[in-house]
Amino acid sequence: MRNTQGCFSFLPDLTDEEITAQVEYCLSRDWAVGIEYTDEPHPRNIFWEMWGNPMFDLKDAKGVMMELDDCRKAHGDKYIRMNAFDSTRGFETVTMSFIVNRPKVEPEIIMRRTEVDGRSIRYTHEVAR
């Protein structure tokens, strides 16, 4: 099942040129780009593994793309996303996040319906492999 978290996730996968262009945009606004990966695409899993530190003080997208290549080499069959961090005082938050790599076969996210006390129903989601 196609994971639709972050920007551009309803579009076809971004090519490397398109990723470069997006990173260029982030850098042009002085955002620091960080790379993260995970094999657990559950929407509640907000803690992805960091691939190195967020990259401050870069001028050109090539630096980010080099890291992405390295990350793909190591974790090619996992989700990889890029986070752009805006350090402006008062914001200090991730302002943009998009997936740049997906596993070949994406895991399903299935819904479980459980009856609990008084026949009320609880819904939970889990990643099925």
Add this chain to the structure above:
Amino acid sequence: MDQTTPTSIDLRAEYEESGVREVLDELDRELIGLAPVKQRIRETAALLLVDRARTRLGLSHETPTLHMSFTGNPGTGKTTVAQKMAGLLHRLGYVRKGHLVNVTRDDLVGQYIGHTAPKTKEVLKKAMGGVLFIDEAYYLYKPDNERDYGQEAIEILLQVMENNRDDLVVIMAGYADRMDRFFAANPGFRSRIAHHIDFPDYSDEELGRIAESMLDAQGYRFDPAAQAAMAEYVGLRRAQPHFANARSIRNALDRARLRQANRLFSQQGRVSADDLSTITEPDLRASRVFSGGLDPDGSRERERVQDLQYDNA
């Protein structure tokens, strides 16, 4: 879209349009002396311009090797020229961003095993799309210590210089003799560096002009007697140890300004704008250079004390 290749290119127009002319003019205007360096840069610019035209006409596809080495004594303008070079390469479209990242050994080499590679990569990432300027590059290689981590940095650098030729340009700088030894020990660098530019020392007359332009930039000037003293200072300072060309001059001027401020402060009465912006002869004459010179490591003072002790014994 029309994709036909043009059959001819007007090099003059290219030269004007690309803004290369502005950079070269700026170089001529702002840097005093350095005639051979300017000549080399002009030649390099011509080569790159022609190369670019060839690419446009479909005659060549290779990115030319642009890595350079600047050799010369301290204070001869290597960093300043590197800055201009970054601008030049940017105008010509050989680097995408045209910024200069200035590093030394400390920024590249780590302190323990496994520290060097991430550190070097970090610097390289920052330099992507611009120019990486490695000052005192020969420090990277320490032949007397085979476990030195500098070697690791060198290997990463070589790899990037080869594989990312269109992403960044590396300029290595240092004293001529030590750089020669460095290149002899690391033949990989010599073959990857296409342009070797040698920075000559400034002549006394040029240093005098540099002093004046430095003062002018800060809104000061010499009175005629001070001008003569400065000329004398340059001659004397050159003969003394640790002479660093324009940098020595800058330091001398900083100290002269300090003395000028002290002089004005200790004298009574009101001062005019003219007083405030004039460096006079005594401000310069008070320098140790005129009284036998610097004694940076204290060796002369030690000798003097020893002599005294012998005399007394």
